[in-house]
Amino acid sequence: MTVEPTHVDVLVVGGGPTALLLTSLLVRSGHKILAVEQYDKLRQGLYGRACLLYAGSLEILDLIGVYERVADIGFIIKGATTYKDGAHSHTRGWSFVENALAESDTVFKHSLSLRQKHLENALREAIEEVDDTAVRSPVKLVHYRTVDSPQYPIIATIQDRGDTREVRCKYLIGADGGRSIVRKLGNFHFLGTASPHKWVRLDAIVKTNMPSSRSHNIAIESKTHGNVVWCPTDSGRTRIGFVHTHQGHKITESSIMAAAKEAVHPFTLEFVKLDWWTVYEIGQRIADTFRKGPVFLAGDAAHTHSSGAAQGMNAGIHDALNLGWKLAGVLNGLYHEEILDTFTLERLKCAERVMELDKDIASLVSGEIPEHFNAPPNADAYEYLDRLHSTNALFTTGLNISYEPNWINQPSKSLAATVEIGHRAPDGPLFRLGRTTAQQLRTLVRYTGRFWILVFSGKLEAVDGAILLNPGCAERYRTLRAEIDSPPSFFHSRPASWDFLTIISGQGVLPASETIGALPLGKALYDFSGEVFAAYGVDENMGAIVVVRPDGIVSFKTTLDGPGGEELGSYFGSLASHHASAWLAAEARKHSYEGYEFDVEGEEASGYIFKSSRDVPPSPNNDLRF
Ligand SMILES: Cc1cc2nc3c(=O)[nH]c(=O)nc-3n(C[C@H](O)[C@H](O)[C@H](O)COP(=O)(O)OP(=O)(O)OC[C@H]3O[C@@H](n4cnc5c(N)ncnc54)[C@H](O)[C@@H]3O)c2cc1C
Numbered sequence: 001m002t003v004e005p006t007h008v009d010v011l012v013v014g015g016g017p018t019a020l021l022l023t024s025l026l027v028r029s030g031h032k033i034l035a036v037e038q039y040d041k042l043r044q045g046l047y048g049r050a051c052l053l054y055a056g057s058l059e060i061l062d063l064i065g066v067y068e069r070v071a072d073i074g075f076i077i078k079g080a081t082t083y084k085d086g087a088h089s090h091t092r093g094w095s096f097v098e099n100a101l102a103e104s105d106t107v108f109k110h111s112l113s114l115r116q117k118h119l120e121n122a123l124r125e126a127i128e129e130v131d132d133t134a135v136r137s138p139v140k141l142v143h144y145r146t147v148d149s150p151q152y153p154i155i156a157t158i159q160d161r162g163d164t165r166e167v168r169c170k171y172l173i174g175a176d177g178g179r180s181i182v183r184k185l186g187n188f189h190f191l192g193t194a195s196p197h198k199w200v201r202l203d204a205i206v207k208t209n210m211p212s213s214r215s216h217n218i219a220i221e222s223k224t225h226g227n228v229v230w231c232p233t234d235s236g237r238t239r240i241g242f243v244h245t246h247q248g249h250k251i252t253e254s255s256i257m258a259a260a261k262e263a264v265h266p267f268t269l270e271f272v273k274l275d276w277w278t279v280y281e282i283g284q285r286i287a288d289t290f291r292k293g294p295v296f297l298a299g300d301a302a303h304t305h306s307s308g309a310a311q312g313m314n315a316g317i318h319d320a321l322n323l324g325w326k327l328a329g330v331l332n333g334l335y336h337e338e339i340l341d342t343f344t345l346e347r348l349k350c351a352e353r354v355m356e357l358d359k360d361i362a363s364l365v366s367g368e369i370p371e372h373f374n375a376p377p378n379a380d381a382y383e384y385l386d387r388l389h390s391t392n393a394l395f396t397t398g399l400n401i402s403y404e405p406n407w408i409n410q411p412s413k414s415l416a417a418t419v420e421i422g423h424r425a426p427d428g429p430l431f432r433l434g435r436t437t438a439q440q441l442r443t444l445v446r447y448t449g450r451f452w453i454l455v456f457s458g459k460l461e462a463v464d465g466a467i468l469l470n471p472g473c474a475e476r477y478r479t480l481r482a483e484i485d486s487p488p489s490f491f492h493s494r495p496a497s498w499d500f501l502t503i504i505s506g507q508g509v510l511p512a513s514e515t516i517g518a519l520p521l522g523k524a525l526y527d528f529s530g531e532v533f534a535a536y537g538v539d540e541n542m543g544a545i546v547v548v549r550p551d552g553i554v555s556f557k558t559t560l561d562g563p564g565g566e567e568l569g570s571y572f573g574s575l576a577s578h579h580a581s582a583w584l585a586a587e588a589r590k591h592s593y594e595g596y597e598f599d600v601e602g603e604e605a606s607g608y609i610f611k612s613s614r615d616v617p618p619s620p621n622n623d624l625r626f
Contacts, residue, residue: 004165005133008034009331011156011169013141013182015041017050017116018299018316019175020123020135025064025324027130028449031331034167035127036158037137041120048203048276049116050313051239052077052231055101055108056398056424057317062108063552064321064447069122074114075232079216084382086266088211092386093219093227100393104400105427105535107440111217111397113233115203116313136160144172144185146293153294171327173296175320178285180301186292192285192304193359197366198244199226200256201307202277203237210267213238221382225263227365237275240264241307243366244279251279282306282362284355290319290344298323303351308361309389309396311354318401319347325550328449334497335575339408346403353395360388399424402553409555410571416544416559417456418537425548426535430525433508441532444501444525445548451498452548453568455480455521456533456560459540460506467509473543474517476561480545481518483565490569497572498547501525505533505540547571 010026012019015037023035053061053074061067082093101109127134142164144156152168174182183190210230212218218230226243233239242263249255256277261269286303290296299316323343329335360370364385369375373384394400402423405411409422419426425445429438445452458473469477484491500522508515512524527533530540538544543560545568556571558564 007168008032010171012173014175015137017119017313018320020120021320022324024123024126026328027127027134029328029331033134035135036139038140040138047115047117051113051115051233052310053112054314054397055106057314058108060317060321066122066126070114073118073234074112075234077111077113077217081212081216082219084221094217096389096393100397113231171294174301175298176301178300178304183297183301186295189288190285194283195362197282198279200244200279201241203239204274205236205272206238207270208267222263226367228263284358286351286355290348305358306362308365321551322347325449342406342408412557414558417546417557419554421554423554425552425554428532428535449550453498453500454546455502456538456544457502457504458543469516477516478518479562480565483562503527505530
């Protein structure tokens with residue numbers, strides 16, 4: 001018999017991609033996590049909703065070990081085709097994705113078209129392997145209140161099948177979608193705009209004479225139904241999306257299929273099986289903050305927008321990762337609780353950018369050029385859409401999501417490395433001693449909930465007939481090691497929230513400790529071509545230390561020497577201290593949410609109004625010079 005929990009560390013409301021990804025990270029921390037989903041999703045036959053995972057999201061799924069669970073289900077999309085009047089081109093439309101991928105060092109040179117339900121199933125399986133009681137459905141949150149209790153400040157009321165009961169928690173996360181009850185009960189403002197446009201989305205098995213229909217992401221520049229989306233997806237299905245033009249008419253399955261045939265003109269379209277369809281209103285809405293004390297909002301609960309740039313599920317994934325490692329670290333006593341404020345700071349700015357972009361994208365997809373573009377008469381809306389997509393391609397695909405300097409992303413005056421703080425950590429090929437096959441750096445710094453300290457040790461050279469780390473770098477490496485190993489070092493006085501990886505430029509021959517003249521910090525990897533040193537902007541004659549957050553963002557850099565080791569200690573010390581308060585308060589004052597037209601509360605606040613179906617072994621003497 002399952003004993004129903006009365007006290008949990010975190011109560012996550014929702015069973016969508018955001019809630020499940022967050023839960024999958026939190027359960028690994030060993031704390032008591034409960035995620036409640038109001039519907040029995042396993043029985044819910046709906047396969048629609050979000051269906052496109054960009055490379056940035058695939059990197060996250062890979063980082064947390066979930067990508068393999070969906071890799072064989074999803075449809076790999078590499079190409080893009082645009083049709084206008086039946087003629088094809090490889091420009092405009094979705095070509096911005098390919099261009100962004102070509103520009104990036106990501107190993108995911110594709111998008112994965114996968115309906116939301118499959119990702120949810122994969123995440124649920126990953127959670128069950130750690131804690132098979134963490135996700136409960138159908139269980140609905142109906143109310144919560146905060147009480148003056150330092151330990152469990154929230155009392156939530158949930159309906160669990162026929163019973164109504166209370167669960168107390170330390171933190172409550174509303175990942176409960178666009179109509180979030182957590183947001184409403186918490187009196188978060190949900191600010192935004194509505195647009196006059198309605199869009200149709202459907203999933204079906206179809207037959208068509210359209211070339212590339214089962215290989216590329218296709219945009220059809222229709223004269224009547226806006227910029228039509230044609231996206232092959234899993235299980236032989238195709239996602240088709242277009243502007244709903246039959247306003248005022250009764251919407252039925254047949255009317256949707258008829259409209260789809262018109263939208264893909266001049267190509268033929270025959271429906272073999274229609275799985276799912278929806279007609280929804282376009283709006284862009286965002287909460288004024290993503291945190292109020294112990295209550296958080298993430299994913300669609302925090303921001304809703306159109307699916308014009310397929311950002312819904314992708315943005316939720318980035319939210320979940322950003323909050324997940326921070327909250328797990330706070331629960332584990334690694335960081336000061338105020339680190340949680342950086343969730344709003346970081347993710348809200350990204351959501352604001354998505355909102356601003358989406359307003360324009362939604363208009364342009366619908367064939368209208370926003371006034372502020374000052375376009376000449378008869379200008380081509382789709383040309384403007386292409387320019388907007390192209391300018392923002394790396395952001396949209398999640399490969400250039402960056403966060404401003406803050407308590408975690410600490411700007412440095414050190415010239416040790418030119419890699420940018422607050423940006424995605426670059427990738428590149430590295431080799432273990434003796435191996436001829438490379439491993440990508442990003443696969444070596446998988447998610448553990450801890451930071452990665454990358455020790456760029458410098459380059460190898462011939463010294464007295466042996467291939468060794470050049471003498472200057474070797475000396476600095478040894479002073480760093482001595483600093484770290486010294487008994488008063490921060491590294492011996494705090495619970496570790498970090499792992500080390502040593503990166504050496506060149507091809508090693510001797511064991512790493514002989515090559516360096518000291519025990520390596522973490523595993524030693526070799527950068528044969530110097531590509532990784534170059535990507536991080538590290539001088540091979542000097543070396544450097546670069547710190548990467550658990551979510552793959554560069555957060556700190558310093559010199560490869562004893563003082564660098566001290567700075568590392570100060571950095572990790574600051575994450576566990578109160579020092580951030582003043583900085584955060586100043587940031588909060590700077591932040592404003594002006595520019596939104598009105599405050600929307602209530603049911604209509606949803607963007608979708610739908611009709612349808614973590615080693616350093618202490619060593620007294622690590623100086624291993626031979
Ligand atoms: C009808 C519809 C169509 C969409 N179509 C597209 C599309 O074509 N393309 C695209 O990119 N995106 C689309 N989206 C958006 C996309 O689905 C979301 O952006 C994405 O799912 C966000 O994930 P999430 O986990 O934040 O929220 P959701 O996926 O919405 O998950 C929230 C979950 O919380 C549960 N929940 C809500 N209230 C409670 C409660 N009180 N107690 C317990 N559980 C609760 C809900 O049942 C739901 O499962 C669509 C959304 C909707 C609603």
